[in-house]
Amino acid sequence: MNLGFQFLDWNLVSSFILKGFYFSVQLTLFAMVGGIILGTLIALMRLSGHKWLVLPAAFYVNTLRSIPLVMVILWFFLLIPLLIGRPLGAGLSAIITFTVFEAAYYSEIMRAGIQSVPRGQVSAGYAVGMTYAQCMKLIVLPQAFRNMLPVLLTQTIILFQDTSLVYAVGAYDLLKGFEVAGKNFNRPVEMYLLAAATYFVICFSLSMLVRRLQKKIAIIR
Amino acid sequence: MSWDWQVFFQDTGGGQTYFHWMMSAWGWTLLVSGCSLVVALTVGSLMGILRTTPVKAFVWIGNAWTELFRNIPLLVQIFLWYHVIPSIWKTLQGVPDFIAVVIALGFFTSARIAEQVKAGIQALPKGQRYAGLAMGLTLPQTYRYVILPMAFRIVIPPLTSESMNIIKNSSVAFAVSISELTFFAMQAQEETSRGIEIYLVVTGLYFVSAFAVNRVAAFIEKRVQVPGMIGSTR
Secondary structure, eight states, X not given: OOOOOTTXXXXXXXXXXXXXXXXXXXXXXXXXXXXXHHHHHHHHHHTSOOHHHHHHHHHHHHHHHHSOHHHHHHHHHHHHXXXXXXXXXXXXXXXXXXHHHHHHHHHHHHHHHHHTSOHHHHHHHHHTTOOHHHIIIIIIHHHHHHHHHHHHHHHHHHHHHHGGGGGGXXXXXXXXXXXXXXXXXXXXXXXXXXXXXXXXXXXXXXXXXXXXXXXXXXXXX | OOOOGXXXXXXXXXXXXXXXXXXXXXHHHHHHHHHHHHHHHHHHHHHHHHTTSSOHHHHHHHHHHHHHXXXXXXXXXXXXXXXXXXXXXXXXXXXXXXXXXXXXXXXXXXXXXXXXXXXXXXHSOHHHHHHHHHTTOOHHHHIIIIIHHHHHHHTHHHHHHHHHHHHHHGGGGXXXXXXXXXXXXXXXXXXXXXXXXXXXXXXXXHHHHHHHHHHHHHHHHHHHOOTTSTTOOO
16 A cells, blocks of 8 residues: 555644643653652652561552553553542543552662662761651762662653553543544554654654763763 | 452353453463563564674664664554554455564564663673684574573573563553453453452452463573572572
8 A cells, every 4th residue: 555644734733643742741741750759758668677668668569560551540540430439531540540650660760779879878877967867868869869860761761652551541642643633534554653653753862862861970970 | 339249250242251251361361472472582582682793784783673662652563563564565464463463562572672682691701702702613603502591591580570571561452452351351341340340350360470470480590590600599
């Protein structure tokens, strides 16, 4: 068959695809910020040494990491309306799901980051009279965060790719935008190709940037 | 709310119970994962090896492959193999959906495996390669007899987690109506409205499958370990 892209114009892009793109970016950013905050808290719980903090945190991380993301999306889409008593849109439901789900992955990264800071620094903090919270906030977490920045960003690129899975609950994301446009113009094949190209360009250039950042950070250290 | 586990013994309307349907769906999940794993291991190892050879063109091919399949979401890749490829090459239209999914999931995972295999090979001291070549082995022989036997042992743990990922990722096949566990969960939830019971059991089956893969891999790792290497107990 012959591929034709003549039907493409700015009008199509702005009316179908941009809406989806904005949602995907929004979902990625919310889940990244929320996931890193929640993930850091969970990592601190896991490293706290108190049984009643360690066990729930470990359970949270291990459970979410062993379930397929699509199933997690379906679970939340089913459970959130039961818990709050009214249906929540697929978009909002997806934002909550991704934040909770990604927190499990970000927490493993932050745990490695916290452990990468030499223990002596914490002892030094205590020796000058800092509390546990001050040690974490002023000494450990800033370094953990910086050491893990490339890994956190790589996880965010994976997160951006995974946002396409909101397909399961019918939210209008970037992929959906291409699909709807393809249906409307009766050009599904071209639109799927364009979708693949768009994701590739975005993710590939972001991962190149992360690689450059990694080199920069490595030199400073 | 109350539980209703009887739902699994209801008739689906096609002469079988939901339990039967679920078991066959589990079979599809395992079949898709297993076939994809074979594709991923074969292609991924090949690409990983290419990336460590001294031949520039091979390195380029390996890198390009990895970047291409790593930077496109799995769902989009499944659509590419399912919708796009058959309509560009008409001869491929008769290919079953199952094959399209296996290729998509296999190639997607092969990019990750290529990365692991490359890292495994580079983790070996460079001297081993030079020693092999100095002994008069050709490059392929050096790989076959010196580098790969050790490199593959090193990458067993990351390959284990990739194998577990493949089971999780096979859930994306729901999008092209392969009758696997996630597709079953969505359909059965819609038909019976007993979503919680169904999701619980399906989630449990994913757990069991991933755990089984983990145990098999641990067994293999133990069987092939070389005495004296890091991590060996002998």
